[in-house]
Amino acid sequence: MIAMQLLINSLIAGAIYALVASGFSLIYSTTKIIHFAHGAIIAISAYFLYFLYSILGLNFGFAVILTIIFSAIAGYFSDFLIYKPLRKRKASSIMLLIASVALLILIESIILILFGADVKTIGFIKIAKGIEIFSAIITPLQIFIIVSSIALLLFLFIFMKKTKIGKAMRAVADNKEIAEVVGISSEKIFAYAFIIGSFIAGIASILVGLEQNIEPMMGTNLMIKGFTGAIIGGIGNVPGAILGSFLLGFAENFGIWFLPSGYKDAIAFIILLIFLLFKPEEILGIKKESKK
């Protein structure tokens, strides 16, 4: 059944995009920074895992933990070194956006110099035999990716609703000034947002690195998809971003039923453009609220 296979492929793609979009969206909702370099954080973390596991030969579990820590630290420093000084001198959002694109290119170029342009495989999981579900094929890793993506959604939901940091992050997202009046340091919360968002990026880097080959420009590609997912779901809304990512996965995989498969990536770009051009209210709505 082609439809069943496409359905499963959509779920896998959607889960990967959701992993990218959720961290990105979490950072955006709190800081209002369109952190494109989030994609590059995922890419460099995947290379970090490759370096630890495939080159140094570290124990896989240990390498995974170090990778997630590395990712969170890298995210923290991108805020501390780039965005924080820009915020301090009240840079406009467009300057932050350009800075994030520059940071994305910077990190990707560093990867290119350190590891070269050729694709690498982490190769922890030997090519596993797919399991057949209704005559469609899915590998155990792919099931794991889908499950972790859903688990992450639940974790984020609970984290934002129940924990002190999560509540503070929502308060800052709602209204920075009032949050500061009641004693929440917005700078501290911004740092938390980058650390937690990049922690998710670390998890994404591991799952993507196991499922696909890694290459220096993977960050841009993942970011466009994750960003499109986030835009579809309403950019500052984490559950929305995850849902949007799954919708994008479906649109891409069912889209190539009608279009040549080379256009798979173009589908995301076109959806992104349409949403930005014709449905800006949803995105703008969030902005208005933050300005109140």
Place this chain on the structure above:
Amino acid sequence: MIEAYLMHLAILIFIYLLLAISLQISMGFTGLFNLGHIAFYCIGAYVSALLALNGFPFWLSFISAGISALVFGFFIALPTNKLKDDYLALATLAFTFVIYAIALNWTSLTRGPLGLPGIPRPSLFGISFSSNLSFLFLTAFVTLASLFIIKRIVDSPFGKVLEAIRDDETAARVLGKNVFKMKSYALAISAFFAGIAGSLYAYYITFIDPSSFTLLQLIPVLTIVIIGGLASLKGTIIATILIVLLPEPLRFIGFPSSIVGPMRQIIYALILLLILIYKPKGFYGKVELG
């Protein structure tokens, strides 16, 4: 040998200068956050290359490159004019991706990743511009003429309205200016010059493929515009020379070419980040971005 190398650099400087001053029209003078400039450049390059390869004369493919970019610029402005600030930036950025994806996937027209080789060097009024020296003269002429025209545009009453829109859109509207129309014109004119820059690039390199029109190419152009300073043509000229020449010593240090490319990107990205943080108005800028 050294003459050939210097000539190559001079041609690159003129092409980049044309691209940067054309971005100044939308970004610097009108305050539109146009991150889609590489897309217009790409459209110009492909239109011009396809026409040239099918035997159309230089002047026709050159003008068509500009006009088709202009049309795209005008139409992208229609819906994006409702969008302000960073949403315009995102929409134009997405436009870059769409154009790139089309160049990559419309293989029957663009040959996709294989690119379009063998673009003939131009000739005009019986004069052939096949040598690099003659091409340098052609590029210099086109760029300086464009610079002259752009200077006339920005100094004209129309240019003053654009700057008024940038500085205070509401006030410009209250004064009865059709802001929407003016912004569309600005983006279209900006795209036109990017399109002819793309045409010059295609004629010069004689080969184009989609990889020449990615986000990577946007960074040096943005860096030039921001270092030189928004709405400063003088700053743009100085910054272009600086930015094109800056990574050149890398060639002589003896790095392999696989390192030189990314090194150049690192230099551009770092300069851009530093200038955003420490000197956001650039060196000759009148206004800050945003």
